[in-house]
Amino acid sequence: MEDHTKYMTExxxxxxxxxxxxxxxxxxxVVCSNQIIARAHNLxxxxxxxxxxxxxxxxxxxxxxxxxxxxxxxxxxxxxEPCCMCAGALFxxxxxxxxxxxxxxxxxxSSMSNTLLHPKTKIIHSVLNQESEELMKSFxxxxx
Numbered sequence: 001m002e003d004h005t006k007y008m009t010e011x012x013x014x015x016x017x018x019x020x021x022x023x024x025x026x027x028x029x030v031v032c033s034n035q036i037i038a039r040a041h042n043l044x045x046x047x048x049x050x051x052x053x054x055x056x057x058x059x060x061x062x063x064x065x066x067x068x069x070x071x072x073x074x075x076x077x078x079x080x081e082p083c084c085m086c087a088g089a090l091f092x093x094x095x096x097x098x099x100x101x102x103x104x105x106x107x108x109x110s111s112m113s114n115t116l117l118h119p120k121t122k123i124i125h126s127v128l129n130q131e132s133e134e135l136m137k138s139f140x141x142x143x144x
Contacts, residue, residue, distance in 0.1 A: 003034070004077070004099055004124060004127045005127060005128060007029055007031050007036070007075070007077040007099070008077050008079070008099065008101060008127045008128040009128065010027075010029045010036060010039070010077070011027040011028050011029045011077040011078055011079050011101070012027060012079055012101075012128060012131055012132065012135070013027065014027025014028060014029065014039055014040060014041040014054065014079075015027030015041060015054075015079045015132070015135055016135065017041050018041035018042045018043075018054070019135060019138075019139055021041075021043075021045070021046060022045055022046075023041065023042040023043060023044065023045050023046065024042050024044070024136075024139065025041075025042070025079070025135045025136060025139050026041065026042045026053065026054045026078065026079050026080045027039075027040070027041045027042075027054055027078070027079050028040045028041070028054040028055050028057070028058040028076060028077060028078040028079070029058065029076075029077050030058050030059075030061070030062035030071065030074050030075070030076050030077075031074060031075045031076075031077065032062070032066070032071075032073055032074040032075075033073070037061075037062050037065045037066065037074070038058045038059075038061035038062035038065060039058070039061070040054045040055075040056075040057030040058035040061060041054050041057070042054050042057075043057060051085065053082075053083065053085070053086050054078060054079075055076065055078055055082050055086035055089065055090065056085075056086060056089055058076060058078075059071065059076075059089055059090070059093050062074060063093065069092075069093060070093060070094045071090075071093040071094060071095045071096065072094040072095070072096050072120070073096055074095060074096050074097075075095075075096060075097040075098070075099060076090065076095055076097070076098050076099070077099045077100070077127075078098070078099075078100050078101070079100070079101045079102065079128075079132040079135070080100065080101060080102050080104055080108075080132060080136065081100045081102065081103050081104040081108035081109065081110065081125065082098070082100065082108065082109050083104070083107050083108065083109060084107075084109050084112050084113070084116055086109070087109035087116035087117050088116055090117055090118070090121065091116060091117055091118045091121075094118050094120070094121075095117070095118060095121050096120070096121065096122065097121065097122040097123070097124070098117065098121055098122070098123050098124070099123075099124045099125075099127050100124075100125050100126075100127070101125075101126070101127055101128045101129050101131065101132030101133075102126075102129050102132040102133045102136065103125060103126070103129075
């Protein structure tokens with residue numbers, strides 16, 4: 001669990017970068033062989049791209065780093081439960097493990113279907129859940 005907290009802390013740093021840019025504060029890191037190979041945060045506003053979620057950015061960076069399209073030996077740490085679009089991309093990348101912080105009861109993949117991820121993907125949730133939730137609440141409180 002110590003490593004999960006360590007890497008989720010790094011994902012939270014990315015979420016704070018997004019917050020500072022006026023983006024919904026979601027951050028992600030991809031870890032392979034105990035090394036961070038990709039870092040990302042939401043860029044949907046800055047890029048005017050509804051697909052520029054932290055997970056999508058992280059998948060692209062990680063597959064580029066590895067030189068292949070599969071992340072079956074990797075773990076994605078993300079501060080919020082992925083949406084169905086991101087879960088689908090994680091399915092196609094055959095992600096080895098997904099670790100997320102806060103659940104997303106409205107738009108998270110599990111509220112729509114638990115079968116969106118690859119069947120071999122291991123899932124751990126609620127790592128630094130409170131910190132992830134507080135950052136999101138702070139962001140939306142500021143926007144309202």
